[in-house]
Amino acid sequence: MAEPYTPKAPLSPEEIDRLARKRAGAKLGWFIHAAVFVIVNLVVFSLSQYGFGRRPWSLAPFLGWGLGLALHGVSVWLLGAGGSLRERMVDKERERLQRAQDRRNQP
Incomplete structure (x- = not known):
């Protein structure tokens, strides 16, 4: 099993709140999807x-x-908002973009 994601810099309370809301929203969306799936298929x-x-x-x-x-469940519960793989990929892209911007700003 993957190691839990630990951000490089501590998150501010606002960032923690935003991330928690995003994760909870994704999970709630999956529960709604599952409920509609059951009702419609019945x-x-x-x-x-x-x-x-x-x-x-x-x-069919x-x-x-x-x-x-x-x-949808895999994307929410394993890869989705806050999944360690996704967060590592976001960090890597953020670093790559920051390096590219720093190179452009150099004289």
């Missing part, structure tokens, strides 16, 4: 079984959307 399954024909056509949307929900 309706689609009911229509498949008791409405439009008796063939199990509801499996379930699997497709389920894959999307799983990828």
Whole structure:
């Protein structure tokens, strides 16, 4: 398992609050996505079984959307806001951009 991300410089209280809100928002978004997934797929399954024909056509949307929900979960819980891989990549890009800007500003 990856080491927890520790920023190079201490975060200010405002930065901690902003990051916490961003992470909580991403997680809440996934929970809403999961709830809508369950409700809609129950309706689609009911229509498949008791409405439009008796063939199990509801499996295709379930699997497709389920894959999307799983990828959304990976992006939120493993790679997303605050994930160590993402934060390290952001730090690396920030450093690269800062070096490029410093080179342009040199006489």
